[in-house]
Amino acid sequence: MKDQDDAHFDSLLPPLRLDRRGFLATTAAAGFSLAAGPVMAQTAITTDAKGLVAGRIEIPTSDGKIPAFRAAPDGKKNLPTIIVVQEIFGVHEYIQDVCRRLAHQGYLAIAPELYARQGDPSKYTEIPKLQAEIVSKVPDKQVIADLDATAAWAAANGGNPDRLGILGFCWGGRQVWLYAAHNPKLRAGAAWYGQLAGDPTELKPKSALAIVNDLKAPVLGAYGGKDAGISQADVDRMRVELAKGSAAAKASRIDIYPEAGHAFHADYRPSYRKAEAEQAWTRMLDWFKQNGL
Numbered sequence: 001m002k003d004q005d006d007a008h009f010d011s012l013l014p015p016l017r018l019d020r021r022g023f024l025a026t027t028a029a030a031g032f033s034l035a036a037g038p039v040m041a042q043t044a045i046t047t048d049a050k051g052l053v054a055g056r057i058e059i060p061t062s063d064g065k066i067p068a069f070r071a072a073p074d075g076k077k078n079l080p081t082i083i084v085v086q087e088i089f090g091v092h093e094y095i096q097d098v099c100r101r102l103a104h105q106g107y108l109a110i111a112p113e114l115y116a117r118q119g120d121p122s123k124y125t126e127i128p129k130l131q132a133e134i135v136s137k138v139p140d141k142q143v144i145a146d147l148d149a150t151a152a153w154a155a156a157n158g159g160n161p162d163r164l165g166i167l168g169f170c171w172g173g174r175q176v177w178l179y180a181a182h183n184p185k186l187r188a189g190a191a192w193y194g195q196l197a198g199d200p201t202e203l204k205p206k207s208a209l210a211i212v213n214d215l216k217a218p219v220l221g222a223y224g225g226k227d228a229g230i231s232q233a234d235v236d237r238m239r240v241e242l243a244k245g246s247a248a249a250k251a252s253r254i255d256i257y258p259e260a261g262h263a264f265h266a267d268y269r270p271s272y273r274k275a276e277a278e279q280a281w282t283r284m285l286d287w288f289k290q291n292g293l
Contacts (some may be wrong), residue, residue, distance in 0.1 A: 044268040047100040054100055057157075059112055061149045066116040068150065069096045071103035072158060080293045081159035083150050083179075084111040085172030087266070088135050090121035094268050095169075105285060107293075108159045112150045114143050114175075135171065139203040140178060147179050163187060165293045167284065168194060170263060177208035177219060180248070186217035188291035190284045193223050193262050196234045209234070212241040218251035220287040222280040224260035232256075255283060 054071035069091050072079055082102050086095050091111045102109035115121055118137045124130035147166070155161035166189045168176040173194020180189040191208075198207040223235050235254060242249045257264060257280065263271040265280065 044094075045097060047097050047104065049100055052100060052103045054096075054103065057110075057153070059110075059146070059149050059153045061146060063117075066113055066146060066149075067091075068110055068112040068153075069099055070108070070110045071096075071099040072108040073103060073106060076106075077158050078160045079106065079108040079158055080163035080288075081108045081110070081151070081154040081161075081165065082288070082293070083147060083154075083164070083166040084109055085147075085166065085168030085175045085179075086111060086114060087170040087172060087263075088121070088127075088130065090115055092122065094266060098167075108154055108157075110150055110154055112146055114138065114146055117142070137203070140175075140205065143175055144179060144182050147175070148183070151183070151185070161185065163293050165189065165288050165291070168192065169265065170194065173221075174208055177215075178206070178211060180217045180219050181211040181214035182216070184216045187293050188217055188288055189219040190287060191219050191221045192265055192280070193227060193230060194221075196230060196238050209238060209241060212238070212245040212249050215246050215248040215252065218248050218253075218291060220252070220284060221254035222265075222284070223254060223256055224262055224264050224276075225256050225258035226260060227262040229262055253287075255280065 049071070051074055052071050053074045055069070057068050057070045058065040059068050084095060084099055084102070091113045095111050099109035099111050115134050115138055119134040121130055121134055124134070151161070151164055154164070162185070164183070164185055165187050166176050166179055168174070168190075169192045171194075173191040174196075176189040176191040176194060177196075180186055194208065196208045198204065200206060200210075221235075221238070223230060225232065235256065239254055242252045242254070257273070257276040260273045260276040261271055263269055264273040265277040266272055267277065
């Protein structure tokens, strides 16, 4: 499939709706609101912030500042750091909750708002419009620079610069592969159903498959066997490329969850699969620990 992206993946889910039953509550006080999306209230997970310092921060960049959500064990320093890379919907409540979950595991978790220069994804209720007006205008070069700035902020604010990891979902899953090929200080990455193939464009010059031999940190991939947007052929090809790539590539692994589709960890959406999501989450935590995080 040419130029796969999360707009295609998410178009396979029920449409976005404007009625309040299709939303989780906004978190305006923290500067973020939940992106409009199909929600299954009975499965949406909420993690409390007891014992944590959690909330909005600003990260200095070369051209100003970008907002981010940070969660960490209260009063702790020299923490292993995990950068959390958003879905196409931005840093909404689900992504913030992932940060809190990681903080309860002892991590400094930070989710930078990587569309800050292009617009506010929470204002959109139609995925094709969000893709056209914001997501498609975000250059990989900008994302890499902002992730570097996030790592620098973490190192100066309680994080251990020698214990840096990254995870990302959907749109963010692809960015994990790219960042693992960029930052030699990264210990490990976890790419949840991130795009692997794709034709080069000016803003997205390389696919994940194209940078395998440049990987500087091992990546754990979590992919659904029934993902209608990422073909099994692409996954198989990635496994072949990893096996003959750099040392970090050879140390990488892709796990397939045969009955899961795309976005199977997104507990606020109908795509959520509890058993697979929990197993993949446990494997990810083990992966980070095995790699010194």
